[in-house]
Structure formats: structure tokens, C-alpha cells
Amino acid sequence: MKKSVILLTVAALCLSLFGCGDQREVLKVYNVGMYIDKSTIDDFEKEYDIRVVYDEFNTNEEMYVKIAHNENAYDIVVPSDYTIDRLIQEDRLAKINKENIPNFEFIAPEYVSPEYDPGNDYVVPYMVGTLGILYNTTLVEEPVDSWYALWDERYKGQIFMWDSMRDVIGPTLKMHGFSMNSEDDSQLAVVKERLIAQKPLVQAYVGDEIRDKMIAEEGALALIYSGDAKTAIDENENLAYVIPKEGSNKWLDGFVVLKNTQHLAAAEKFINFMCRPDIAIRNMTETGYTSPIKEAWAEFGDNPVMFPTAEELDNCEPFLYSESATQKYSDIWTEIRATR
Amino acid sequence: MKKSMAAFHYIVWMVIFTVVPMLLILGYSLIEVTDNGVIHLTLDYIRKCFEPIYLQIIAFSFYTAILCTALCLVIGYPIAIILAGDSFKHKNTLIFLLLAPMWMNFLLRTYSWLTLLERNGLINRLLTLLGLPNHSILYTTGSVMLGMVYNFLPFMILPIYSVVSKIDSNLIEAANDLGASKWNIFRKITLPMSIQGVFSGIVMVFMPAVTTFVITRLLGGGQKEMIGNVIEQQFIVSGDWSFGSALSALLMVVILVCISFSNRKGTAEKGERGALI
Numbered sequence: 001m002k003k004s005v006i007l008l009t010v011a012a013l014c015l016s017l018f019g020c021g022d023q024r025e026v027l028k029v030y031n032v033g034m035y036i037d038k039s040t041i042d043d044f045e046k047e048y049d050i051r052v053v054y055d056e057f058n059t060n061e062e063m064y065v066k067i068a069h070n071e072n073a074y075d076i077v078v079p080s081d082y083t084i085d086r087l088i089q090e091d092r093l094a095k096i097n098k099e100n101i102p103n104f105e106f107i108a109p110e111y112v113s114p115e116y117d118p119g120n121d122y123v124v125p126y127m128v129g130t131l132g133i134l135y136n137t138t139l140v141e142e143p144v145d146s147w148y149a150l151w152d153e154r155y156k157g158q159i160f161m162w163d164s165m166r167d168v169i170g171p172t173l174k175m176h177g178f179s180m181n182s183e184d185d186s187q188l189a190v191v192k193e194r195l196i197a198q199k200p201l202v203q204a205y206v207g208d209e210i211r212d213k214m215i216a217e218e219g220a221l222a223l224i225y226s227g228d229a230k231t232a233i234d235e236n237e238n239l240a241y242v243i244p245k246e247g248s249n250k251w252l253d254g255f256v257v258l259k260n261t262q263h264l265a266a267a268e269k270f271i272n273f274m275c276r277p278d279i280a281i282r283n284m285t286e287t288g289y290t291s292p293i294k295e296a297w298a299e300f301g302d303n304p305v306m307f308p309t310a311e312e313l314d315n316c317e318p319f320l321y322s323e324s325a326t327q328k329y330s331d332i333w334t335e336i337r338a339t340r
Numbered sequence: 341m342k343k344s345m346a347a348f349h350y351i352v353w354m355v356i357f358t359v360v361p362m363l364l365i366l367g368y369s370l371i372e373v374t375d376n377g378v379i380h381l382t383l384d385y386i387r388k389c390f391e392p393i394y395l396q397i398i399a400f401s402f403y404t405a406i407l408c409t410a411l412c413l414v415i416g417y418p419i420a421i422i423l424a425g426d427s428f429k430h431k432n433t434l435i436f437l438l439l440a441p442m443w444m445n446f447l448l449r450t451y452s453w454l455t456l457l458e459r460n461g462l463i464n465r466l467l468t469l470l471g472l473p474n475h476s477i478l479y480t481t482g483s484v485m486l487g488m489v490y491n492f493l494p495f496m497i498l499p500i501y502s503v504v505s506k507i508d509s510n511l512i513e514a515a516n517d518l519g520a521s522k523w524n525i526f527r528k529i530t531l532p533m534s535i536q537g538v539f540s541g542i543v544m545v546f547m548p549a550v551t552t553f554v555i556t557r558l559l560g561g562g563q564k565e566m567i568g569n570v571i572e573q574q575f576i577v578s579g580d581w582s583f584g585s586a587l588s589a590l591l592m593v594v595i596l597v598c599i600s601f602s603n604r605k606g607t608a609e610k611g612e613r614g615a616l617i
Contacts, residue, residue, distance in 0.1 A: 065575070068579075202563070203476075216460055337565050340563075
């Protein structure tokens with residue numbers, strides 16, 4: 001008798017836990033790892049009474065595979081240019097109503113209307129930046145201004161490259177005066193030879209570790225994103241960042257809403273919230289990356305890494321998507337990695 | 341009746357979690373999905389696997405895995421024999437020390453090698469302290485091999501230990517009584533009776549070694565890629581599941597051939613099945 005009473009009580013407790021737990025609307029967000037001040041999500045949940053399920057990915061490719069195989073997996077994702085381009089081309093995104101995102105007006109004009117989404121029908125920029133070279137001024141004698149520095153024999157074994165095909169092939173194309181989005185076979189053949197020749201000079205092809213490796217002075221030169229460069233320079237004053245004179249990649253990671261979403265209104269609230277200047281400042285402080293929200297910039301002075309000049313940006317181009325090019329890049333990348 | 345019921349559960353389990361996934365991999369490697377969603381059979385992906393660049397990577401992977409297995413055997417065999425012997429006092433402590441790291445996550449253990457091997461890492465700082473020149477240890481074939489042997493050594497020691505510790509001590513006593521030397525006892529009794537464990541150990545080390553991609557990525561820095569890395573890249577970066585599956589299928593066939601060959605040799609010598617396979 002006693003036993004059954006206890007059992008019933010336990011069962012009732014369990015039911016109450018599951019039953020009236022959370023009645024709030026659920027918004028599923030998929031963003032790059034370590035790319036937000038997580039307390040801003042808590043604040044959003046409190047303010048709008050919406051529960052946010054927040055997951056993180058490492059690479060755009062990994063994220064794409066996941067949402068392509070399960071179109072209901074997320075409501076909001078935060079891809080980079082070429083993946084946004086791809087998702088638009090493949091008709092996987094829902095149109096965003098900008099009237100519901102009044103904070104859109106805070107976005108600096110240079111980051112509005114990217115080539116692949118001229119009216120910002122699908123994307124609201126979250127973070128922006130450039131690709132460049134981070135170097136240690138005590139180990140590299142002269143100031144670096146060209147991609148050729150990554151091919152300098154004097155720094156053999158002290159160069160770090162990013163473990164990502166577009167970020168490695170793109171600058172090499174640019175170094176030869178080609179477009180970062182080239183799919184011309186003869187141009188790509190030149191680039192492939194270059195990169196294979198570079199391999200003995202490279203200490204390692206790594207991911208997010210690059211930043212910590214450079215802070216710890218494990219290498220002299222590294223291919224790096226501006227946000228990581230900013231954080232690294234804050235930690236180690238011997239480091240300097242440069243956007244090479246041949247030009248580079250300017251990138252944008254933005255909020256997009258997946259087509260199958262049942263929570264478009266909640267998604268727009270979330271995006272609008274993230275565009276609020278005070279929230280943008282918190283996210284910039286936490287990640288070291290640059291938000292396109294202009295009202296947030298004053299907080300950071302005129303940091304040249306975070307806020308490139310108009311001339312520097314003019315010399316840069318975004319990565320775009322093309323299926324045939326991706327296949328070519330992928331084959332070249334496999335070959336470079338496999339060569340020993 | 342009871343026995344066959346138990347076997348039935350086991351068979352269902354195997355079919356769902358082993359046979360079906362393997363067939364899926366095989367299936368993926370033979371089909372191509374065109375843009376408009378039409379699926380058709382193709383041998384292109386299998387053919388692509390035989391391009392010299394991929395064969396070279398497979399050859400390098402096997403070379404590395406064989407070297408790793410040999411090192412594990414050379415290091416692990418004596419340890420296993422010592423552990424199994426009665427004369428060793430701190431046997432349980434040593435077994436505990438051997439197993440304790442395995443309670444920790446494998447990734448974590450491999451990451452910790454990074455901080456040891458780095459240019460300004462612990463080992464190099466010690467060298468500097470002793471006035472010795474620094475070495476770049478990380479991101480070399482050596483660091484990959486170190487990581488592999490470190491991670492897989494217990495899989496060599498434990499099967500040998502378990503087989504050797506089951507050897508009937510009467511046999512050794514009898515040999516002693518009849519005046520056999522220590523070397524002869526080892527050669528005529530311990531070694532032949534431990535062979536089963538050695539074969540299990542070889543299989544248990546070789547298989548994860550030949551397919552590893554985490555160790556090569558963390559400690560090889562993308563410089564010493566193995567076939568596992570190429571396969572991972574097909575699934576995660578390129579999204580080319582068909583080619584990734586084709587490479588996996590080819591790798592499975594090659595491993596299967598190797599294992600069945602070594603198994604046949606093992607069973608021929610012993611006249612019975614090996615301890616593991």
C-alpha cells in the first residue's frame with residue numbers, strides 16, 4: 001500500500017514536470033561556436049518570453065550538410081556569404097520582412113545589399129570582417145604587406161594556414177591577381193602548384209587554434225580572420241594584422257531564416273533584438289568581431305583591425321557560391337592535403 | 341530453445357546496427373543523385389578511389405598503422421608478460437595505471453599532448469632549462485606516431501595479458517621441474533600460448549590506427565593526412581557522400597582481406613579460432 005502511494009506521488013511529480021514545464025514558443029538557432037555573448041540570449045528569452053534552443057557549428061560546410069538533410073532542424077542559422085548565396089540559389093530560405101526589424105537602420109551602408117542578396121530580402125548581417133595576415137613583429141623583420149610573405153622561405157615551419165579550402169585558395173588566387181571566385185582551370189592550376197610548393201613551409205593547417213598559437217608565439221605568420229586578429233593583438237602586443245595589398249576577402253556572417261520555419265515572427269524578433277546597438281556592443285566585446293551596427297562602433301575607438309578603411313574594403317571581394325567551382329576547389333584541396 | 345532466442349536478439353541487433361549501415365555505405369558508393377533528384381547506378385566513385393593520389397594515401401595509412409602496431413607489440417608484449425607473471429608485486433597498481441587514463445576522454449588526452457609538444461611547450465621548455473637545443477616535435481610524423489602508440493597501447497597489452505595470465509601454472513612448474521631454462525620455458529610454453537592474444541592485440545590496434553583521423557588532425561596539423569581524414573572531408577566539407585562511402589567501402593575490403601589472412605595464419609598455427617576474431 002505504502003509503496004503504491006510513493007509510486008503514484010513520483011509519477012504525479014514527473015508528469016507535472018513534463019506537463020506544465022515550458023509552454024513558451026521555441027526558437028531554434030544555429031550559430032558558429034563562441035560567436036555570441038550568451039547572456040544576450042537569456043535577456044532575449046526574458047524580454048520576449050520565447051525559449052531559444054542554441055546550437056553551435058564549426059564550419060559552414062558542416063552546418064549546410066545538417067540543414068540540407070533535415071530542413072526542420074533550425075529556424076535561424078548564421079552562415080557566411082557563399083553559404084547564404086548557396087541557400088538562396090537553392091531556395092531554402094524564407095523572406096524576412098524588414099518592417100519587423102526596425103533596428104536594420106543601424107547597419108552601416110557598406111554592409112547592406114551584398115551581391116547575392118541586393119535587397120536584403122533574406123539576410124540581416126550579424127558580424128563582418130576581413131581575411132588577412134597576422135604576424136609577429138619580433139620574428140618578422142620587415143612590415144608585411146603582401147600575400148607573398150606566406151611563401152617566404154625564411155619563415156619555414158613558422159607559418160600557420162587555415163584548415164579551410166576557400167580561405168586558403170581564395171587569397172592565393174588574389175595574390176596572382178585573379179578573382180577569389182575564379183573557376184578558370186588554368187588559374188586554379190597555378191594556384192594548386194603554388195599551394196603545394198608552400199606546404200613544406202607551413203607548420204600546420206589548423207582551425208580556431210591559430211589564434212592561441214599566435215598568442216603563444218608558436219609561429220611567425222598566420223592566415224587569420226580580423227576578429228581573431230583583434231583578440232590576439234589584445235593579448236600579445238607583438239602581433240600585427242594586415243590586409244595584403246593584392247586585396248583579400250571581406251566577409252559577412254548573417255542571420256537567415258530557413259524556409260520551413262513555423263516561427264517567422266519570433267525569428268524576426270530575435271534578429272531585431274540582436275541588431276540593437278547595446279546588444280551588438282556586448283557581442284562585439286565578447287567575440288572581438290565587428291558588428292555592422294554603426295551605433296555600436298564608438299565604444300571601440302578607431303581600431304584599424306575592426307574597422308578597415310574604405311580603400312582597403314574596395315580592394316576586397318566576398319566569397320560567392322557556384323556548384324562547379326566548389327567541386328574544383330574540393331578536388332584541389334584534397335590534392336594539396338594529400339601531397340607529402 | 342533459450343539459446344536460439346538469445347541468438348535471435350543478437351542477430352537482430354547486428355542486422356540493424358552493423359549490416360544495414362554497411363549496406364548503406366555500399367549503396368551510397370554505387371549511386372549518383374543528379375540535380376533533378378534522379379538516382380542512377382555508377383562505378384565512377386569506385387573508379388575515382390583508384391586514382392594514384394588516393395592509393396598513395398591508403399598506402400601511407402597502412403604503412404603508418406603497421407608501424408604503430410609493431411611498436412605497440414614491441415612495447416606491449418613484455419609489459420603484458422611481466423603483468424601476468426606471479427613474481428611482480430605491484431601488478432594491480434600497474435594495471436590500474438594502465439587503465440586509469442582510459443577513463444578520461446580520448447580527445448582530451450590527445451589535446452594535452454599538444455601543450456606538451458608545442459614549440460614553447462613543456463618538453464621544449466625543459467630542454468631549454470637544461471641548456472639543450474629546442475626541437476619542433478609537433479606536426480611531424482613522430483608526433484602522430486607518438487599519439488597513436490600512446491592511445492592504442494592498452495589495446496595491445498590487455499588481450500595478451502588476459503591470455504597469458506590464463507596459462508596453467510602447472511605447465512611452467514612441470515617444465516621447471518624437468519630442468520628447462522627460463523628462455524626455453526618462454527619459447528616453448530609462454531610464447532606459443534600467447535599467440536592468440538597477440539593476434540587479437542594486432543587487430544585491435546591496427547584497425548583504429550589505420551582509420552584514425554582525430555590523431556592525425558590534432559598532432560599532424562593537416563600535414564600528415566591519412567585516409568580517415570580524406571573520408572571525413574568528403575562527408576563534412578565536400579558533402580560528397582558517394583565518394584566518401586566508396587573510399588570507406590574500399591578501406592573495409594582491404595582491411596577485411598588483411599585480417600582474414602592474418603587470422604588464417606593464426607588459426608593454422610593454433611588449430612583453433614583466435615581470441616578475438
